Amino acid sequence: MKQKTMKLALMLLVAVVAFTSCSKSSKTARFLPDDAITMRIDVKQILDKSKAADNDAVKQQLAKNLEAMGKNEEAKAVLKAVAEDPAKAGIDLRQPLWVSTNADGKNALLVGELLDKDDFVKLLTALDKAPKEKDGIQYIGEGTNVIAFDDDCFVVSDGTIDDVIKKFNADTKGTMAESDDFSKLADAKGIMQVLIPMGVAQNQLTAEQKALLPNGLDMKDLSILLDLSSEKGSVTLSVEAIAKSDAWKQNIEEGKKLMRNIDGDYANYIAADGMSIFCNIDGKAYFDYLEKMGVFKNQKTIKSDQLEMAKGVLGTIDGDFTAGISKWEGFIPNACLYLKTKDKKIIEALNQLGIKSSKEMNFGEKDGTTYLAIGGEPFAEAKPAVSKSNLKGHRVYIHIGAQLAAKAIQGFCTRSQAKAAQSAVESIKSIEIYDTADTKVDFRVNMNDADKDPVETLAGIMLGQFGLN
Numbered sequence: 450m451k452q453k454t455m456k457l458a459l460m461l462l463v464a465v466v467a468f469t470s471c472s473k474s475s476k477t478a479r480f481l482p483d484d485a486i487t488m489r490i491d492v493k494q495i496l497d498k499s500k501a502a503d504n505d506a507v508k509q510q511l512a513k514n515l516e517a518m519g520k521n522e523e524a525k526a527v528l529k530a531v532a533e534d535p536a537k538a539g540i541d542l543r544q545p546l547w548v549s550t551n552a553d554g555k556n557a558l559l560v561g562e563l564l565d566k567d568d569f570v571k572l573l574t575a576l577d578k579a580p581k582e583k584d585g586i587q588y589i590g591e592g593t594n595v596i597a598f599d600d601d602c603f604v605v606s607d608g609t610i611d612d613v614i615k616k617f618n619a620d621t622k623g624t625m626a627e628s629d630d631f632s633k634l635a636d637a638k639g640i641m642q643v644l645i646p647m648g649v650a651q652n653q654l655t656a657e658q659k660a661l662l663p664n665g666l667d668m669k670d671l672s673i674l675l676d677l678s679s680e681k682g683s684v685t686l687s688v689e690a691i692a693k694s695d696a697w698k699q700n701i702e703e704g705k706k707l708m709r710n711i712d713g714d715y716a717n718y719i720a721a722d723g724m725s726i727f728c729n730i731d732g733k734a735y736f737d738y739l740e741k742m743g744v745f746k747n748q749k750t751i752k753s754d755q756l757e758m759a760k761g762v763l764g765t766i767d768g769d770f771t772a773g774i775s776k777w778e779g780f781i782p783n784a785c786l787y788l789k790t791k792d793k794k795i796i797e798a799l800n801q802l803g804i805k806s807s808k809e810m811n812f813g814e815k816d817g818t819t820y821l822a823i824g825g826e827p828f829a830e831a832k833p834a835v836s837k838s839n840l841k842g843h844r845v846y847i848h849i850g851a852q853l854a855a856k857a858i859q860g861f862c863t864r865s866q867a868k869a870a871q872s873a874v875e876s877i878k879s880i881e882i883y884d885t886a887d888t889k890v891d892f893r894v895n896m897n898d899a900d901k902d903p904v905e906t907l908a909g910i911m912l913g914q915f916g917l918n
Contacts, residue, residue, distance in 0.1 A: 476601050477560045478626035480616050481549045488548040489634045489642040499908030524575035539569030552649040559605040566600050586614050630672055639678035647671040663742030670694035682899035690888040707735045708844045712769050713837040715787040719773035720831040722850040727840055732766030758798055765794040777856045783824035790819045847882035
């Protein structure tokens with residue numbers, strides 16, 4: 450049954466491109482708990498980008514496989530009708546599919562909308578057996594793991610039918626139907642989203658981890674929204690923090706003062722195809738913020754002299770922080786680091802700890818810059834260097850060149866892992882991480898093939914696994 454259902458889903462996804470464009474709907478929101486991890490899947494957009502529906506060989510093979518699932522002539526006739534007209538499956542894939550689960554993967558739900566309940570009943574009967582009915586809800590499955598549905602929606606659940614019936618009959622209290630976060634999900638433009646209420650992580654934290662949280666902040670008042678999108682030559686994961694309390698909103702506002710827009714003072718020394726990180730730090734403000742929020746007070750192991758040293762080191766930082774790796778041979782990288790500083794306190798702190806500059810690890814302070822160089826000269830210009838235009842308007846910018854990253858991994862992993870890393874480099878050119886708003890960061894993967902959507906590439910691989918390309 451599981452294999453049949455998988456192939457059926459593939460066929461339906463390919464064929465749904467014939468439907469009209471996606472529209473918003475909240476029929477399914479009432480089934481989704483507002484305190485669970487929720488995923489939204491834009492099936493039609495994925496199919497459009499995959500171009501699977503343009504492949505006649507794939508469509509013919511899917512139709513053949515689907516018809517072969519029929520257990521008798523009547524079932525074969527139903528499945529053939531679905532192959533010829535996917536709307537006959539009764540599932541409305543113009544609307545997104547929703548998945549919900551708690552932190553440990555239990556109480557899982559898959560929820561979608563129906564186009565025609567009668568057609569859906571015919572499909573289930575052809576694939577398995579005629580649905581039963583209880584309290585006005587039809588279903589298939591025994592014990593746990595059931596598929597249940599009414600006139601509008603279907604629910605696949607790892608609970609019992611009694612558990613699922615309660616969801617059909619319950620009011621909307623405590624569901625996404627009454628959550629402000631649902632509009633964020635519904636308005637998202639990417640192919641897939643995940644909403645994580647951070648309250649689910651509250652019980653997963655150790656006492657030490659909870660101690661790192663600033664005073665007055667409760668995890669249940671914060672959500673994280675992940676939005677995956679793609680275009681020709683790249684795929685992007687956007688990560689957005691959604692604050693629900695004044696304490697979190699104030700914390701975000703104060704955090705904005707700690708990091709300013711990057712000036713790009715040291716971009717000329719950083720290789721464009723290497724690995725690098727750029728930001729601009731107000732060190733004194735950062736120390737004051739940590740102290741105000743009680744972070745140091747919560748760390749019982751920090752001694753007063755260590756706290757004073759940290760205050761001096763952070764307090765001297767006032768401007769760009771830049772670090773880069775240009776080469777990686779064996780276990781030792783060619784690396785450099787630059788900090789805009791007010792004085793030599795960082796160098797003095799290193800000397801107090803018995804760390805001295807050497808040929809292998811050259812560090813010092815020059816004209817308001819504290820620097821460190823390993824395997825090269827500290828102020829040698831890179832060719833080509835990182836462009837300042839990549840940094841403009843950002844408070845954080847990270848670049849990871851795939852070729853260099855693969856070399857770095859090979860020095861610390863098994864042969865099979867190194868082979869996998871090298872294989873990834875054949876498709877991936879680089880990874881960029883940067884802020885796009887006060888509470889939003891993008892993780893962008895740039896592909897070597899700039900003329901092809903990564904979803905199309907992935908779809909080809911997946912269809913191949915099922916012998917469908």
